Amino acid sequence: MTVPLWPELRDAARRVDELVAVLPEPGARLPEQRTEIAAAKDTARALRTRYLRTHADAVYDHLTRGRAGELRIAELVAAAAAEFPALLPTAGQLAADRGRRQADKEGYEIDQGVFLRAVLGSPRSGPHLLDAMLRPTPRALRLLPEFTRTGVLRTTSVRMERRDGTAYLTMCRDDCLNAEDEQQVDDMETAVDLALLDPEVRVGVVRGGTMSHPRYRGRRVFSAGINLKSLHSGEISLVGFLLRRELGYLHKLVRGVRTTDAPWHSPTVQKPWIAAVETFAIGGGTQLLLVFDHVLAASDAYLSLPAAREGIVPGAGNFRLGRHTGPRISRQVILQGRRIRATDPDARLLIDEVVEPERIDEAVAGAVERLRGPAVVPNRRMLVGAEEPVEEFRRYMAEFALQQALRLYGEDVIRKVSRFAGRGA
Template sequence: MTTTGTEAVPRLGGAYSDDLAATAAFLTRIEDEPDAAGPDGGADGPLRTAARRVRRRFVGLHAERLYAELTDDRRAFRRLDELAAGAAELVPGLVPTKEQIETERRRPQREKEGREIDHGILFHGLLRSRTAGRHLMEAMRRPTPGALAALAGFRARGRADLGIASVERRGEVGEVTVNNAEFLNAEDDLLVAALEVAVDLVLLDDRIRVGVMRGAPMTHPRYAGRRVFGAGINLTRLYRGEISLVDFFLARELGYINKVFRGLSVPDDGRDWLPEPVEKPWVAAVDTFAIGGAAQILLVFDRVVATDDAYFTLPALREGIIPGAANLRLPRVAGNRLARQSIFADRRIDASSPEGRLLCDETVPAARMDAAVDAAAVALADPAVVANRRVLHAHEEPEDLLRHYLADYAVEQCRRLHSPDLVENLERTWISRNR
């Protein structure tokens, strides 16, 4: 063992049970140290840094065994929050307890201790493991309990109201409408959860062949009566500390976005010689603008129809965060130079411009949007589309490529969330403007 302050740091690398016991004992002692969080109560005190090195080492060495214990040897399909809660019980100190996270989430972003960094370390290690990571990604593509509970009613009535989102069946089309009007359809933990249920319902309803996602008409004075696709991450809630690494940043990419791209993972019931995911083509209807996260998700849709005055931007770097999986997908879609201009310099791209046609398939006047979206859905209803998109996706973005990307994303995004410049950026570019 080596020492830091008054604590002996375990040298890991032995049997799983021995390393687990040594890790838990060390992390429990660190938690009781009065200066573990550093002199200013922040995320990077020397003891906390030593603890994170031990967490990273333990998960890096034992990700597969740890995941097997958390999932009953991969017989159970646990979501991210369930895995985090299970890890907190199995290895005390490895990740924060539910109570610690609830306390942390009541603090504004500036005052957090950075406990979610430990979630980033956990999921970085699990996703890097081929066995654990693949199973985890499959678990996150299973239907949500909320969707399964709402499915019978949706099949009977053809509509489900999820508050800030809704889904309606119109013929063979399932239309998801985003209606977080207070924030111009900006995303937060609640909207991500609602959108995943809505996407699940579209995929689970056998009468639906094509999904559509569109923003509702807004009540904001500047955009009253106009549809808006989305304003990105909810910066007000991020500043208040109400955006979660697990329930927003990771659940978003591994949940509804990956389900739009790859469909639902379902158990093999033995009825087919080649089990397949429940997969359908999707249309994105972009009215007015798609900013940040709303622009990111366009990269997984099969057809994007936009109003001829719509535009796209990716201001994540200006805000201090990583724009989801755009760093993986945008260079493939738009080329390296335009991707860098968008990510590093927040370049505005008008939908009707030559560069805009790299991000959308068609632009029409607002009065023709309904007809254009309907026509796009009819074209994608061709039975051969699903087989073609499945082969296309498997080779343009293999699931292991996304898995490795999200492993790095988990740890880099959690560090960005607790960097001092993030709050400074928000106060300079967003909070002061709203005031």
């Protein structure tokens, strides 16, 4: 190991492990036991934070062979845990937590958040990690030959068809109103990669499918946001869902995919994207709209970001929403749960085109035609660079990595998702 850990950090991590071994399961601990282990964890996390302020780049260079190799976030934290076991939770510790409800977990993901805040916050290591996350996934590369041949992708959460140079991506979790979980994130990143890699695709369209849920049976729904039942049951992870979503397919919608097939004058392949909103876009659904080039909505649809009600941070919504609406409206939406209906005057800051529900198909066709021109992509590239500088995004995501990890284990979040979990979607 070329980057030695401090002895006091090793001792603090060992103290936490010793307490975990002798104490009851997290959900069964007495108040004084919770206080004791919380203090031990805080001591270890403070030492990790101090250590990484000095050594984050050295650790990252060690794991990536001097940045000659590229590791996605999941690969990075796994490699770091193997090489620096006092710095991050081990595979065994994470596996033990994975089978528990959110309320019964040890909260090892907070230590991942400490590590990733340091790496993403580094002007040297952070950009390298962002670039690694823009690479196409192995799953997409495996499916690419079949998709380029047939123009069809069918997964658990997503259907995509290529027609006349346009990739029509439909979110099809009809049982849960397109509420997002880790499967949906994997399927969405796969679909976005394929649309960007396929040379025949010029424009992408994202739309919600027709629902079988009793309350919305037969209607198209864009997205109900994060799946709170999955969060309650411990199936929403920091790395596999919350960070992969933001740094994976959402970031690729903005900046494109990095590939050796990109033109010599650009490191990424970018394409314009259109969203069509029917019924509602809640939470992560509204976050998604903030990265599209053209958003159209049915006149009876609404948008919301109920972050304060759920207790979590709405992804990069805090970073992007105010750039669209200004600070007052973004505070009303994020902090106070304001809904914006498609016909509200303020909706024009988020929605380009509002049409009657029966005219959505016609509006999508018109938007596709307008965004097919050869000058769209270079102009889009310049707009993205001006509106969302990558360095600002990196600094935001560094802080998000820790703050969202802390929110996942907030007592108020645990109470709220337990209550939501007893309801229908």
